[in-house]
Amino acid sequence: xxxxxxxxxxxxxxxxxxxxxxxxxxxxxxxxxxxxxxGIPDVLHRNGGCVSLSNLAAELSIPPNKTDCLRRLMRVxxxxxxxxxxxxxxxxxxxxxxxxxxxxxxxxxxxGASPWVRLQLDGEILSAWQSLGAWFQGGxxxxxxxxxxxxxxxxxxxxERLNDLFNAGMACDxxxxxxxxxxxxxxAFVGLKSIVDLGGGTGGLGLTVAEAFPWIKVTVFDLPHxxxxxxxxxxxxxxxxxxxxxxxxxxxxxxxxxxxxWNDEDCVKILKQCKKAIPPKDEGGKVMILxxxxxxxxxxxxxxxxxxxxxxxxxxxxxxxEREEHEWEKIFIEAGFTGYKAKHGSGMLSLIEVYP
Numbered sequence: 526x527x528x529x530x531x532x533x534x535x536x537x538x539x540x541x542x543x544x545x546x547x548x549x550x551x552x553x554x555x556x557x558x559x560x561x562x563x564g565i566p567d568v569l570h571r572n573g574g575c576v577s578l579s580n581l582a583a584e585l586s587i588p589p590n591k592t593d594c595l596r597r598l599m600r601v602x603x604x605x606x607x608x609x610x611x612x613x614x615x616x617x618x619x620x621x622x623x624x625x626x627x628x629x630x631x632x633x634x635x636x637g638a639s640p641w642v643r644l645q646l647d648g649e650i651l652s653a654w655q656s657l658g659a660w661f662q663g664g665x666x667x668x669x670x671x672x673x674x675x676x677x678x679x680x681x682x683x684x685e686r687l688n689d690l691f692n693a694g695m696a697c698d699x700x701x702x703x704x705x706x707x708x709x710x711x712x713a714f715v716g717l718k719s720i721v722d723l724g725g726g727t728g729g730l731g732l733t734v735a736e737a738f739p740w741i742k743v744t745v746f747d748l749p750h751x752x753x754x755x756x757x758x759x760x761x762x763x764x765x766x767x768x769x770x771x772x773x774x775x776x777x778x779x780x781x782x783x784x785x786x787w788n789d790e791d792c793v794k795i796l797k798q799c800k801k802a803i804p805p806k807d808e809g810g811k812v813m814i815l816x817x818x819x820x821x822x823x824x825x826x827x828x829x830x831x832x833x834x835x836x837x838x839x840x841x842x843x844x845x846x847e848r849e850e851h852e853w854e855k856i857f858i859e860a861g862f863t864g865y866k867a868k869h870g871s872g873m874l875s876l877i878e879v880y881p
Contacts, residue, residue, distance in 0.1 A: 563585055564585070566630040567633075569621060569627070572584075577620045608624055653667070682750050702815065713876060718742065718776055719743075722781075723747075723780045724746070727751070728763065730781050735759075749765030780812065780814050785835070785839050787844070789846075804881075817848070
């Protein structure tokens with residue numbers, strides 16, 4: 526009988542560690558969710574960004590027998606970069622401090638990301654992932670529809686809770702992304718007098734554009750049940766309808782994280798409707814797509830990993846995809862457009878201007 530060599534044993538131990546780590550990746554997500562649900566970032570924010578373990582437990586009404594469990598939760602969150610810690614030299618008590626990540630999770634922050642965390646880690650949304658393996662061998666359109674019997678947008682449209690959760694999650698995402706858009710790509714709005722924010726939800730992107738460029742008439746176009754919850758008396762107009770059937774005419778159409786919800790065939794249909802709604806290129810007509818271009822940041826492993834995670838998220842929940850540049854070009858050509866220009870640098874997203 527041959528015994529494994531020391532190198533082989535070490536190799537298998539490292540592989541086992543990787544299996545354990547990959548299997549338990551959900552721990553980071555679930556501890557982050559619990560921090561948002563408990564309001565830990567808010568407690569730190571209210572107290573100047575630094576709170577001791579005992580004071581944190583007291584403010585969260587944590588029973589004494591669970592204080593050590595809170596310490597262990599915070600230890601994981603610190604390792605993940607959500608918080609940092611320091612130890613008092615006198616009494617040796619640990620205090621926790623906010624990081625740029627956890628500052629984004631403060632509930633009353635204008636660009637706060639906590640609604641996005643609540644949406645993506647909601648139990649009803651997450652359950653679709655349990656059907657991923659079986660879905661590959663079945664006939665359902667998405668793992669979500671296999672798990673729930675309906676597509677995600679049907680479920681969201683029929684559930685007030687999920688509709689509110691979805692709109693809040695998308696709105697907080699818009700505040701961060703659109704701030705970058707109007708600051709880094711102001712030239713893209715030069716000469717425009719009207720814009721339709723397609724699939725613009727409750728108007729986060731549209732309002733930012735209207736405030737930054739007051740001479741542009743901004744219309745948010747989304748499904749009727751979505752715009753029904755939109756705020757009244759804002760700088761933007763809201764119209765309900767189906768983008769596969771008609772899009773209101775304007776100088777430009779902007780689509781933020783819309784195309785990635787759909788497969789190539791549906792994207793071509795949407796883009797053809799966009800082309801009908803805008804003037805020719807020589808009159809300034811264009812479609813502005815704010816979305817991911819996979820591998821546009823090949824020197825950043827974490828950024829590429831996030832793009833690949835998003836691609837899987839789209840496949841599981843909506844049947845869509847994140848696209849590499851050649852995949853974007855393919856659907857632009859099929860939709861009848863003559864050219865495009867991709868501008869990278871808006872965080873994880875790129876601005877792609879597409880010309881009729």
